[in-house]
Amino acid sequence: MSNELIINSTPTGDRIALLQDKRLVEYHIEQSEPQFSVGDIYLGTVRKLVTGLNAAFIDIGYEKDAFLHYHDLGPHLNTLNKFTKEAMTQNGKNAKVEKIKLDEEIDKLGKIDKVLTKGQPILVQVVKEPISTKGPRLSCDISIAGRFLVLVPFANGVNISKKITSKAERNRLQKLMSSVKPKNFGVIVRTVAEGKAIEEMEMDLRDSIAKWEDGIKKLGNAKPNDRIIGEMSRATSMLRDLLNNDFDNVMMDSPEVYQEAKDYVHHVAPEKEKIVKLHTGKTKLFEQVGIEKQLKMLFGRSVSLPGGGYLIIEHTEALHVIDVNSGNKSNSEQDQEATAVSVNQEAAKEIARQLRLRDMGGIIVVDFIDMKKAENRKKIQDLMRDEMRPDRSKYTILPLSKFGLMQITRQRVRPEMNVSTVESCPTCGGTGTITASIAVSEIIAQHVEHLVSKQNEKDLTILVHPFLFAYFTKGFPSIRMKWFFKFKTWIKLREDSSLGLTDFKFLNRNEDEIELSS
Structure with missing residues (x-):
């Protein structure tokens, strides 16, 4: 399986697409000035204690106070608070985790007002970005994610990912990390560390410790709401988590x-450095690799399946509902049970993809086509587990009920990704009335004649919808060829599926858009 990471930079931020065998499986938008990303560590201030919720509201600079529950304080809260105070008074210079004496762990069933006080400075980490009307969700169980391991200050244990099943490999990693990790640092070994050499593991450990120490140095001059340690950009963090031997292309159109x-x-x-490439072509990056088309087809209310079936995806405040329909597949199998199994298998694969693609979280209820045989229901459940295995979010899949319903819970740490696939008519602006939209070709021709004959423009390029592109370029002689004979210059045409059917843009030789008179 080939993996490609494609990054398109725009004035408002970066669009990040993860492709597997040319199919879009993840899509993210990172704002130019990201705030409160998962993994960021802030110096917050306790704003309010709510004993009824056993939680506190923390000010980290967001418009709404962030939420910190008692269960997210972590067992080493007292040590963290002592270390934070020491680092702030000593300007962070001599504050070393290895030198501090670990305090007694807090009571797992304690109360928030016994361990925190109003107005207290506290070091917190974002575990859930602001979603809808809610502020960020925080934790005091600080961790620094690396490529092969997660560094946990104020702990001493070594934990191995459960997905590493080999007993010999688990023992190797346990001994290795126990021998190289510093005092008062815990380590969680990630799945990708399986089979890695000690040199790679040690380098990753040193990088994480350096990142922690650089952040602690800032505490001496830090003010409330300051970000102490920032998570790396979304694109780089995806490379950190996903980069492996199957990764064969990382392409972006921004030199930075x-x-x-x-x-x-x-x-x-x-x-792997040679797989990182800079796109310099005239065609838009997402257009060239076919992502724009996939975005239009995959984010609608209805999603087609390869065999003729389709999904209907509905979102509510409480949960997401996905309905599986057989469509024109219903006549292609021998009996109803075979049809149901075939469509449900295709649906399970596409649903697993859609959950990652839209980053849907919370409760998802899937209404599969009814199957009478228990072994067929088990087959669909096993297939769903296999298809969701690459998903980096935590999830739980329950068996199909006798009504054909499958319940899935999936961790949500960022707002759900949504791409509008409904376009306003570019001619009527949504009013429902148009004036001779078929005349768009004549309008373009008039602009060509004016720009070439009257303004003496050279090397003109026209961006048009694929339908218009075909209209101007197909046949012999094509309309574009007739322009060449008439104006003695070649007019470049370029497809852009992000444009509406009757939209178009003229570019000069420097690729700057030409302002057209109406």
């Missing part, structure tokens, strides 16, 4: 993002 990604890959995996 290209350099950042190249530097990171050079540092962690020099042998």
Whole structure:
């Protein structure tokens, strides 16, 4: 399976697409000035204690106070608070986790007002970004994510990912990390560490410790709401989590993002540096690799399946509902049970993809087509587990009920991804009345004649919808060829599926858009 990461930079931020065998499986939008990303560590201030919820509201600079529950304080809260105070008074210079004496762990069933006080400064980490009307969700169980391991200050244990099943490999990793980790640092070994050499593991450990120490140095001059340690950009963090031997292409159209990604890959995996490429072509990056078309087809209310069935995806405040329909597949199998199994298998694969793609979280209820045989229901459940295995979010899948319903819970740490697939008519602006939209070709021709004959423009390029592109270029002689004979210059045409059917843009030789007179 090939993996590709495609990053398109826009004035408002980066669009990040993860492709597996050319199919879009994850899509993210990172704002130019991201705030309160998962993994960020802030110096917050306790604003209010709510004993009824056994939680506190923390001010970290967001418009709404962030939420910190007692269960998210972590067992080493007292040590964290002592260390934070020491680092702030000593300007962070001599504050070393290895030197501090670990305090007694807090009571797992304690009360929030016994361990925190109003107005107290506290070091917190964002575990859930602001969603809808809610502020960020916080934790005091601080961790620093690396490529092969997660560093946990104020702990001493070594935990191995449950997905590493080999007993010999678990023992190797346990002994290895126990021998190299510093005092008062715990380590969680990630699944991708399986089979890795000690040199790679040690380098990752040193990088995480350096990141922690650089952040602690800021505490001496930090003010309330300051970000102490920032998570790396979404694109780089995806490279950190996903980069493996199956990764064969990382492409972006921004020199700055290209350099950042190249530097990171050079540092962690020099042998993979050649896969990082900068797109310099005239065609838009997402257009060239076919992502724009996939976005239009995959984010609608209805999603087609390869065999003729389709999904209907509905979102409510409480949960997401996905209905599986057979469509024109119903006549292609021998009996109703075979049809149901075939459609449900295709649906399970697409649903697992849609959950990642839209980053749907919370409760998801899937209404599969009814199947009478228990072994067929078990087959669909096993297939869903297999298809969701690459998902990096935590999830739980329950067996199908006798009504054909499957319940899935999936962790949500960011707002759900949504791409509008409904376009307002570019001609009527949504009013429902148009004036001769078929005349768009004549309008374009008039602009061509004016720009070439009257303004003497050279090297004109026209961006048009694929339908218009075909209209101007197909046949012999094509309309574009007739323009060449008439104006003695070649007019470049370029497809852009992000444009409406009757939209178009003229570009000059410098690729700058030409303002057209109406």
